[in-house]
């Protein structure tokens with residue numbers, strides 16, 4: 001953290017029930033030169049990785065469908081969300097994480113993935129940085145039905161759908177997860193399936 005605009009950082013732990021929620025109080029130098037004291041709650045659940053799996057020959061992508069409580073609490077009637085395959089790093093390298101998560105969640109064993117960008121998920125509240133990947137899959141890479149970890153009660157539906165349909169879902173509001181929108185648009189911009 002190299003900046004001369006921030007000093008006197010005080011960190012107070014509010015919750016370590018599962019992940020870490022802290023209240024950070026600090027002095028911040030505004031652009032007009034005056035120092036002010038600010039307070040921010042910061043949620044730390046580590047970093048994450050996500051991937052868009054695509055098959056050029058079949059013109060399909062693999063997505064997931066799962067229940068997301070925070071969305072149920074905010075305007076998503078059944079709490080179900082269509083998403084890219086994604087997981088938390090758990091101290092893994094992002095590439096190793098996404099290869100592991102792809103097998104756990106959707107049942108494909110990938111050899112090669114391509115990182116396309118890194119981005120903060122929700123910079124006002126969370127420390128989380130997401131590593132975004134794309135990867136080609138084939139039927140031959142299928143090693144299990146996926147579905148997520150039973151031990152964690154993950155209940156993930158695997159969706160293999162035409163890329164065109166995924167783009168329609170994005171345009172008509174059926175896909176409402178930012179990370180999924182970002183990668184589907186990346187695929188459009190870079191003509192990944194052409």
Ligand SMILES: Nc1nc2c(ncn2[C@@H]2O[C@H](COP(=O)(O)OP(=O)(O)O[C@H]3O[C@H](CO)[C@@H](O)[C@H](O)[C@@H]3O)[C@@H](O)[C@H]2O)c(=O)[nH]1
Pocket residue numbers: 018019047048049050086087088089101121128130152153154
């Ligand atoms: N007991 C308990 N378990 C939890 C809690 N929060 C998460 N878990 C468990 O932690 C596991 C996390 O699964 P991952 O597949 O590693 O992560 P993810 O939830 O899919 O997160 C991905 O998407 C998020 C965005 O929605 C990203 O924020 C995250 O980085 C990652 O990409 C799940 O099995 C979930 O049950 C909690 O508060 N309590």
Ligand SMILES: [Mg+2]
Pocket residue numbers: 085086087088105
């Ligand atoms: Mg996941």
